[in-house]
Amino acid sequence: MAAADWGGKADHLAGERATAQFDVDGMKVAWAGSRHAVEVADRMACLVASDPVFRKDTRTMLSRKELFKDTLKKAAHAWKRTVELHLTEEEANLLRLYIDQPGYVDLHWVMFVPAIKGQGTEEQQKKWLTMAYKFQIIGTYAQTELGHGSNVQGLETTATFDPSTDEFIMHSPTLTSSKWWPGGLGKTSTHAVVYARLITEGKDYGIHGFIMQLRSLDDHSPLPGITIGDIGGKFGSGAYNSMDNGVMRLDHVRIPRDQMLMRLAQVTREGKYVHSDVPKQLLYGTMVYVRQTIVADASRALSRAVCIAVRYGAIRKQFGSKAGGPETQVLNYKTQQSRLFPFLASAYAFRFVGQWLKWLYTDVTQKLESKDFSTLPEAHACTAGLKSVTTSATADAIEECQKLCGGHGYLNSSGLPELFAVNLPACTYEGDNVVLLLQVARFLMKTVSQVASGKQPVGTTAYMGNIQHLMQCKSVVNTVEDWLNPAAIKEVFEARALRMAVNCAQNISKAPSQEEGFSELSPDLVEAAVAHVQLIIVTKFIEKLQEDILGHGVKEQLQKLCGIYALHLIHKHLGDFLSTGCVTARQGSLANERLGKLYAQVRPNAVALVDAFDYTDHYLGSALGRYDGDVYSALYKEAWKDPLNETVVPDGYQEHLRPLLKQQLKLSRL
Ligand SMILES: CCC/C=C/C(=O)SCCNC(=O)CCNC(=O)[C@H](O)C(C)(C)COP(=O)([O-])OP(=O)([O-])OC[C@H]1O[C@@H](n2cnc3c(N)ncnc32)[C@H](O)[C@@H]1OP(=O)([O-])[O-]
Ligand SMILES: Cc1cc2nc3c(=O)[nH]c(=O)nc-3n(C[C@H](O)[C@H](O)[C@H](O)COP(=O)(O)OP(=O)(O)OC[C@H]3O[C@@H](n4cnc5c(N)ncnc54)[C@H](O)[C@@H]3O)c2cc1C
Numbered sequence: 001m002a003a004a005d006w007g008g009k010a011d012h013l014a015g016e017r018a019t020a021q022f023d024v025d026g027m028k029v030a031w032a033g034s035r036h037a038v039e040v041a042d043r044m045a046c047l048v049a050s051d052p053v054f055r056k057d058t059r060t061m062l063s064r065k066e067l068f069k070d071t072l073k074k075a076a077h078a079w080k081r082t083v084e085l086h087l088t089e090e091e092a093n094l095l096r097l098y099i100d101q102p103g104y105v106d107l108h109w110v111m112f113v114p115a116i117k118g119q120g121t122e123e124q125q126k127k128w129l130t131m132a133y134k135f136q137i138i139g140t141y142a143q144t145e146l147g148h149g150s151n152v153q154g155l156e157t158t159a160t161f162d163p164s165t166d167e168f169i170m171h172s173p174t175l176t177s178s179k180w181w182p183g184g185l186g187k188t189s190t191h192a193v194v195y196a197r198l199i200t201e202g203k204d205y206g207i208h209g210f211i212m213q214l215r216s217l218d219d220h221s222p223l224p225g226i227t228i229g230d231i232g233g234k235f236g237s238g239a240y241n242s243m244d245n246g247v248m249r250l251d252h253v254r255i256p257r258d259q260m261l262m263r264l265a266q267v268t269r270e271g272k273y274v275h276s277d278v279p280k281q282l283l284y285g286t287m288v289y290v291r292q293t294i295v296a297d298a299s300r301a302l303s304r305a306v307c308i309a310v311r312y313g314a315i316r317k318q319f320g321s322k323a324g325g326p327e328t329q330v331l332n333y334k335t336q337q338s339r340l341f342p343f344l345a346s347a348y349a350f351r352f353v354g355q356w357l358k359w360l361y362t363d364v365t366q367k368l369e370s371k372d373f374s375t376l377p378e379a380h381a382c383t384a385g386l387k388s389v390t391t392s393a394t395a396d397a398i399e400e401c402q403k404l405c406g407g408h409g410y411l412n413s414s415g416l417p418e419l420f421a422v423n424l425p426a427c428t429y430e431g432d433n434v435v436l437l438l439q440v441a442r443f444l445m446k447t448v449s450q451v452a453s454g455k456q457p458v459g460t461t462a463y464m465g466n467i468q469h470l471m472q473c474k475s476v477v478n479t480v481e482d483w484l485n486p487a488a489i490k491e492v493f494e495a496r497a498l499r500m501a502v503n504c505a506q507n508i509s510k511a512p513s514q515e516e517g518f519s520e521l522s523p524d525l526v527e528a529a530v531a532h533v534q535l536i537i538v539t540k541f542i543e544k545l546q547e548d549i550l551g552h553g554v555k556e557q558l559q560k561l562c563g564i565y566a567l568h569l570i571h572k573h574l575g576d577f578l579s580t581g582c583v584t585a586r587q588g589s590l591a592n593e594r595l596g597k598l599y600a601q602v603r604p605n606a607v608a609l610v611d612a613f614d615y616t617d618h619y620l621g622s623a624l625g626r627y628d629g630d631v632y633s634a635l636y637k638e639a640w641k642d643p644l645n646e647t648v649v650p651d652g653y654q655e656h657l658r659p660l661l662k663q664q665l666k667l668s669r670l
Pocket of ligand 1: 141144152287377435
């Protein structure tokens with residue numbers, strides 16, 4: 001029977017939508033940031049969904065080669081449409097996002113171009129960006145090596161200045177110095193910003209960025225002295241395998257001196273090294289920029305998983321039928337709600353903190369342009385910390401959403417396995433999450449010591465200045481309703497973060513040296529960093545609620561979600577809150593009681609709350625998460641697309657199945 005025989009055009013989720021107590025359009029605006037953002041996103045999502053070239057429903061069934069070629073095709077088509085339709089930068093970025101297939105263009109726009117913008121002189125920008133903006137060259141960001149990724153200062157590739165020819169000699173001295181991982185490097189990029197140790201006048205000046213041409217612009221073959229290829233298949237079907245992450249070895253490749261990115265430091269014609277009067281950490285500027293964008297990616301990925309699990313949970317029924325009556329929607333089970341609704345709340349929380357982080361980044365960039373570097377450490381700590389906490393939580397949540405969808409969640413057609421596989425590496429790329437949390441911890445330890453010497457901290461650590469109160473305060477919560485008070489919530493998060501940081505600082509001071517103490521206490525420091533970052537997320541959610549939020553019932557729903565986000569963290573990390581004396585066991589159980597009530601209040605709004613993400617069925621790419629809820633027809637239809645179903649009798653029957661069956665049959669007749 002054909003799937004269409006079962007599926008109609010009916011909205012199987014209409015009943016769910018009818019119970020919503022708020023204006024979904026208003027929530028779309030709150031989620032997207034503005035009415036304009038909703039409108040542009042809608043237009044670009046529809047453009048992608050209606051174009052057959054951007055089809056992705058059979059992507060997980062393609063071989064690696066087919067998938068790669070499909071990615072090249074999509075990228076070229078996207079560029080063609082961008083030019084034909086004169087898309088703005090905002091529109092073109094959204095177009096790329098909704099195509100939803102990692103590829104070389106991501107590295108080109110998100111890392112190569114920003115690296116040149118941030119580290120190139122005006123002259124270099126003019127030369128290289130002009131070509132990059134027109135796709136006359138394709139660039140990547142080649143930093144990580146086979147032997148070192150996290151420890152950037154440990155990279156081994158060398159760039160030795162030769163004054164006799166006014167060139168740098170780029171070289172990979174060891175196997176472990178091979179560049180390894182850069183996206184688009186394997187098969188596509190014609191150019192790269194390559195990070196290497198600058199050596200001039202016999203002295204090693206550490207890591208700097210250099211623009212290198214890698215492949216011929218005529219026939220795409222690697223230039224002499226460059227060995228280059230793909231590093232091999234990665235986790236999951238489809239997923240990140242569309243990206244040609246690459247390996248590259250350099251054998252004394254010469255490039256002109258003016259291809260060193262010279263905004264932060266220069267090498268003169270004579271070979272003198274000159275450093276500008278800017279902090280050398282600006283070399284890491286591209287990573288700060290990208291980490292900030294990854295927070296927005298995390299909220300998007302999480303919201304997609306939640307959208308799938310909520311809609312499916314409203315359709316899927318198990319148990320509970322009495323005398324032939326309907327079974328229970330699995331979304332009505334309290335266990336399902338307590339697992340799923342914190343993710344729904346987290347998706348909104350990450351979205352809002354991502355919007356704030358974008359503002360922070362813009363603000364810091366403007367300050368840097370006027371040579372004010374004072375907010376750089378805070379920008380580094382916030383981007384590193386938020387990137388870590390949001391990507392780890394998102395990867396865990398997508399995996400859990402797969403379980404929340406039962407067996408069908410494990411099918412590629414649910415969209416969840418691919419979503420997990422694509423987002424899991426975000427915990428590692430742009431800085432391993434633990435390594436980055438240790439950077440946050442280092443910033444916190446510095447701030448604690450500044451507070452001890454009487455300095456008033458600012459920005460996201462301003463709360464630490466309230467040390468007298470926060471070190472000894474007791475939560476005012478006495479009833480379940482008291483946990484509705486944002487000030488009470490914020491205070492316990494502040495007290496927990498500060499007390500954990502101060503405990504670490506005190507314990508470090510007992511160690512023989514600061515370094516030994518930091519290393520010994522690093523697991524505690526990571527937890528203190530997480531507490532600080534969670535405080536930022538909670539605070540930014542609370543601040544969002546103080547804005548003008550339009551639309552009937554929208555603010556009320558967001559207040560509930562904010563409560564769920566904060567209280568589920570108290571429940572999950574109760575050990576921290578108890579051991580630091582920020583809440584009592586009774587207050588902890590009141591928080592849990594409040595949480596249960598909030599779940600019940602969110603339940604009738606759950607489907608509408610995921611509708612507000614405004615995702616097309618194309619972008620969601622899930623038989624379980626379809627807008628119309630026609631899950632079973634979709635699953636049935638998707639199954640028949642599998643290459644195994646191309647023939648009724650499978651390939652291999654004649655060689656392997658038939659002889660086996662025949663032989664066994666013969667034996668049984670003996
Ligand atoms: C889209 C997908 C594609 C993926 C692409 C990639 O993955 S690309 C590859 C992505 N790869 C990675 O992400 C690699 C991850 N690794 C790293 O980023 C660095 O190696 C490190 C930060 C771990 C250590 O850095 P280090 O060896 O220099 O040692 P240190 O700890 O002693 O720090 C010295 C000082 O610098 C400060 N500072 C540090 N970073 C920043 C910053 N961004 N901004 C501002 N400041 C920063 C730090 O606070 C400290 O300040 P203080 O206290 O002296 O005032
Ligand atoms: C899909 C993907 C795409 C990528 N794209 C690019 C790209 O385009 N360009 C590019 O240059 N790179 C890219 N990378 C590389 C990426 O940036 C690195 O993998 C990342 O920075 C982590 O470094 P590593 O692999 O060396 O991990 P390692 O540092 O070797 O980590 C291994 C383990 O050691 C732990 N560890 C390491 N140092 C410490 C420490 N000081 N204290 C405590 N624990 C520690 C980590 O937590 C981790 O558990 C990509 C990686 C992936 C997976």
